[in-house]
Amino acid sequence: MTELETRAARHAALADVTRLAVVDMLALQDASPREIAERLGLGSNLLAHHLAVLERAGLVERRRSEADRRRSYVRLVDEALPQESVTSPAWAGAGDLVFVCTGNSARSQLAAAIWNSHRGEGVPVARSAGTHPAARVDPRAVGVAVRRGLQLAERPVALDPADLEGGALVVTVCDAAHEELVAGAATGALPGSLHWSVPDPVPLEGDAFDAAADEIERRIHRLRPLGAPA
Numbered sequence: 001m002t003e004l005e006t007r008a009a010r011h012a013a014l015a016d017v018t019r020l021a022v023v024d025m026l027a028l029q030d031a032s033p034r035e036i037a038e039r040l041g042l043g044s045n046l047l048a049h050h051l052a053v054l055e056r057a058g059l060v061e062r063r064r065s066e067a068d069r070r071r072s073y074v075r076l077v078d079e080a081l082p083q084e085s086v087t088s089p090a091w092a093g094a095g096d097l098v099f100v101c102t103g104n105s106a107r108s109q110l111a112a113a114i115w116n117s118h119r120g121e122g123v124p125v126a127r128s129a130g131t132h133p134a135a136r137v138d139p140r141a142v143g144v145a146v147r148r149g150l151q152l153a154e155r156p157v158a159l160d161p162a163d164l165e166g167g168a169l170v171v172t173v174c175d176a177a178h179e180e181l182v183a184g185a186a187t188g189a190l191p192g193s194l195h196w197s198v199p200d201p202v203p204l205e206g207d208a209f210d211a212a213a214d215e216i217e218r219r220i221h222r223l224r225p226l227g228a229p230a
Contacts, residue, residue: 071175
């Protein structure tokens with residue numbers, strides 16, 4: 001398929017109100033098929049059809065949950081993202097921005113540091129927390145931070161339950177943390193939250209920590225609205 005044919009296929013896939021709504025939802029976050037269906041009020045069979053069309057067009061892909069292996073998350077393919085779908089800052093009106101993973105030892109630490117390194121006027125300062133804080137920040141995350149000129153927190157901290165009660169935008173960067181918080185929510189959802197299914201670099205070899213930081217940085221630039229201060 002030529003580049004022109006690929007672009008035409010993507011435009012054709014988006015020429016449907018429901019599929020465009022799915023893409024708009026996924027512009028800033030990853031979501032399981034069930035979460036998409038509940039948010040958009042779609043039946044499972046209808047959603048499966050629309051996701052299949054988007055997958056064939058190369059607009060979305062699925063990633064297996066690292067926590068509940070039966071679950072998958074649908075994410076937009078970075079290079080296929082229709083930038084015009086990102087129309088407003090997700091953090092607008094949020095008093096705080098909190099990146100969360102399980103141990104607060106790597107991904108959430110890097111996310112808060114990367115966000116703050118790009119923060120402009122009128123953009124909230126980010127912090128990070130863990131649902132089950134580790135004893136220390138992973139030395140390999142510290143190494144990434146040093147190479148990139150980032151400032152991490154001195155030690156992992158626990159997520160404050162008050163952050164889940166409104167007023168803060170909570171961004172989970174860990175499947176296990178997301179699934180734990182959703183399971184503990186009274187409504188089965190987390191209002192004012194986003195989820196990024198970023199692979200855990202801790203058990204991986206090679207440049208896994210740099211790869212995680214790269215993915216987080218791409219998502220942070222996506223979260224920032226077009227034309228926002230950088």
